[in-house]
Amino acid sequence: MTDNDMDRPNGDCSSESNRRKRRANADPPLPRRKALKTLGMVGTTGLTFTAGCSGDGGSTGESGGDVEPADSITIVAENNPDTAALEPLVPEFEEETGISVEMDVISYEVMTERVSTQLQSSDPGIDIAPLDHYWPGDFAEGGLLEPLESRISDSDVVSGDTYYDKVWEATATYDDTVWSIPFFHYTHVMMYRKDILEDPDLEEQYDGEYRVPETIEEFVDLCTFITESTDEDFYGCAMNGQRGPMIHDEYMDYFNGLGGEFVTPDGEVMLGDHKEAAVEALELYIENMEEGAPEASKQWNFINSTEAMTNEEAFSMLSYVPLFSPIVEELGDKVGIAQVPGKRPPLFGWSWSIPANLDEQRAEAAWQFIEWIESFESRKRRAMNGAVPTAPDVVADEEVIETNPPFFEIQESLLNNAQPWPNVPGTNQVVQDFGTELSQAVAGEKTPEEAISAGIERVENILQ
Structure with a gap:
């Protein structure tokens, strides 16, 4: 992506022409059927910014009233199934409000740098910044996000009571302040081939109960x-x-499946107290990598593993719940969904935020889009397009359930058991640094004991 791609376009604000132009400069459209081949890769470095660098003249956080919204907004979004589920709704928002929307859909690596840079710019190029789970604490502490309490209090649409408590607390709030609104969660699930578990010959050969495993060891x-x-x-x-x-x-x-606790929601490091479980979890992880997975898995991301599933090269994967819908589109009822073994999956999520460096007109337009896209009808239609729901009203809707019964029927129990990952400052760097130690153990450069010991030290240095 060039510097010019990051500028807001000038001239004609026709909604379709601008959206298509932005798409042409970024990634190709994401048809549901082809989603697996174009999902954005993950592999970013830590967030970097200077506190207090947001531009002058930013939004006060006051909503409605006499503020006239800007006539166009730019939204940057990761190229994933939930973004694809949202895009068909955008023309209706444009028609209803007169606000044109430029959807700049890019890969995760590009998005991380883009959001961090634009939130600090005196001439911001984005009006809505979807935030990954690891980012809100760092950005909020840097003064780069608009607090949203006053907008929510004036809204007849957006309310924390709408969403699952765990999703709201994990993605919308930091330090008792609301900084963003839930977009989707990507809690982990087990996706598996039902036909393999129904094979009588394999069942006869297996020394044990041939079923969906209930523990990590199984x-x-x-x-x-x-x-x-x-x-x-x-x-x-x-x-x-x-x-x-x-x-x-x-x-x-x-690690969670063995009962471990990594970090508390307020950032207290518990990993050292659970070192034994951490080492055992890494030993089991390496064992599965060596004995149960392709050698190439040591370098794979979720695109590669998902393609292995859709190409019918693997029985299972533990991964992000948004990936289930596109896999079902390829494999149909061959594939099932279940809680991860141990039933303590990590809960992560994306959310909508408004940059603090916007003027009031642009911030008002951004908020109108968030309100519209988070209405019940919009959330319902996104779910029917394959998006992951964040609220019980959509999960309970019969029309929604009919589109993919196993996917929606597991949501309630999945979130009840999920362990939210904290969004306090530094957690993005924790993921990078601890992940490096894990990779060194998988590569044989360190023993599991050495990697976990080094990881504990690095995590404590970041968060304490």
Whole structure:
């Protein structure tokens, strides 16, 4: 992406022409059927910014009243299934409000730098900044986000009571202040081939109960068995071993599944107190990587592992819940969804935020879009397009459930069991640094004991 791509376009503000122009300079459109081939990769470095660098003349956070909204907004968004589910609704917002929308859909790596840079700019190029779970604490402490309490109090649409408590607390709030509104969550689930578990020959060969595993140990044993008992090019598990967020997030399924606690919601480091579980989890993770997954999994991200599933090269994967819908589109009822073994999945999410460096007209236009896209009708339609719901009213809707029953029926129990990852300042760097230690252990450069010990020290240095 060039510097020119990051500027707001001038001239004609026709909604369709601007949106298509922006798309042409970024990534290609994301058809539902092709989502797996164009999802944005993950592998970013830590967030960097200077506190207090937002531009002058920013929004006061006051909403409505006599503030006339700007006639156009730019939204930067990650290229993923939830963004794809939202895009068909945008023309209706434009028609209803007269506000044109430029959707700048880009990969995760580009987005991280883009958001961090634009939030500090005196001439911001974005009006709505979706935030990954790790970012709000850092950005809020830097004075780069508008607090949203006054807008919410004046709104007849947006309310914290609408959303699941865990999702709201984990993605919308930091330090008792609301900085963003939930967009979608990406809690981990187990996705697996039902037809493999229904194979009578494999069931007869298996030494144990041939079922969806309930513990991490059972999961590793099952993946090893399937790898050894099926075709040479078929594996028990497709894994995400790429350094950084990928390996960190997947490892957390193993660690949480053994009862470990990494960091409390307010940032207190608990990893040292759970070192034994941390080491055991890494040993099991490496065992599954060596015995139950393709060798290439050591470098894979979720795009690679998802393609392994859709290409029918793997029995299972532990990964982000938004990926289930596109996998079902490829495999149909061959694939099932279940809680991750141990039933303590990490909860992560994306949310909508308004940059503090916007003038009041642009901030008002941004808020009108957030209100519109977070109305019940918009959230329902996004869910029917394959988006992950963040509120019980959508999850309980019969029309929504009919579009993908297993996906929506698991949401309630999934979120009840989920362990929210904190969004306090420094957690983005924690994910990077701890993920590096995990990668060194997987590569054989350190023992699990050495990697976890070093990881504990690095986490404590960042957060304490």
